[in-house]
Amino acid sequence: MLIISDDPLAKRLRIRRFKTSKRMRLRIDEKGILLTAPVWISDKEIHCFFMEHRDWVEKQLMLMDEKMSVFSLRTDGEQRFFLVEGTWNLVEERDQSVDWVQIRYENNKLVVLYPSLLRSRGDLEIRLKEWIKEQTIQKSKDFIELNKDRIVVLPNRIRISSAKSKWGSCTSKGVVSLHYRLFQLPPLALQYVLCHELAHLVHMNHGSLFWEEVRRLMPNYKEGNEKLLQRDFPRNGSL
Numbered sequence: 001m002l003i004i005s006d007d008p009l010a011k012r013l014r015i016r017r018f019k020t021s022k023r024m025r026l027r028i029d030e031k032g033i034l035l036t037a038p039v040w041i042s043d044k045e046i047h048c049f050f051m052e053h054r055d056w057v058e059k060q061l062m063l064m065d066e067k068m069s070v071f072s073l074r075t076d077g078e079q080r081f082f083l084v085e086g087t088w089n090l091v092e093e094r095d096q097s098v099d100w101v102q103i104r105y106e107n108n109k110l111v112v113l114y115p116s117l118l119r120s121r122g123d124l125e126i127r128l129k130e131w132i133k134e135q136t137i138q139k140s141k142d143f144i145e146l147n148k149d150r151i152v153v154l155p156n157r158i159r160i161s162s163a164k165s166k167w168g169s170c171t172s173k174g175v176v177s178l179h180y181r182l183f184q185l186p187p188l189a190l191q192y193v194l195c196h197e198l199a200h201l202v203h204m205n206h207g208s209l210f211w212e213e214v215r216r217l218m219p220n221y222k223e224g225n226e227k228l229l230q231r232d233f234p235r236n237g238s239l
């Protein structure tokens with residue numbers, strides 16, 4: 001598939017052919033553009049289909065990049081900022097006599113401490129990502145510990161996800177998945193997603209009993225939901 005290789009958008013395009021696919025479809029996700037097509041479709045038809053939808057694709061990619069960048073490191077001159085619990089924090093990197101890389105979060109400031117003997121500091125963004133994953137899990141566990149007497153079904157496991165369209169989900173086996181960026185949102189938003197999933201462990205639907213359970217776990221859940229809706233990422237951010 002080389003017909004559109006000189007188009008800059010083509011670099012972000014992945015093409016997958018499926019036996020089960022009946023027509024061509026375009027989708028935008030965090031990795032770029034995904035075009036799925038039936039196996040019998042020719043390269044030329046794919047090319048035409050892509051060119052027909054090129055404007056739409058370009059616009060959607062721009063929107064996706066904007067949403068993603070809200071959660072990434074923001075640079076302002078020499079200074080760098082990172083979104084944590086709904087507020088932007090100045091990032092300060094220091095060499096210190098610590099045994100391993102540590103991140104401390106205090107008064108709108110994120111201090112990243114590096115052991116003095118470290119040869120390379122590595123990618124700051126990757127370190128911050130690892131840290132927010134841990135924090136998302138930790139905050140959820142703290143909430144569960146604090147409220148364990150009120151929770152009807154305790155989850156068997158909490159795992160981190162980077163789902164493209166979901167802030168949270170759960171399985172009938174009691175595994176709750178939470179998007180790793182939840183710690184970047186205001187605390188009420190994280191709490192709401194967690195309570196939503198905990199309520200699903202009791203009611204696997206969105207019926208009135210389910211919402212009653214959400215309200216019982218978190219009386220101000222609507223406020224949490226509002227905070228969540230302010231950040232339209234991941235795509236559609238369903239629960």
Ligand SMILES: [Zn+2]
Nearest residue numbers: 196200206239
């Ligand atoms: Zn749900």
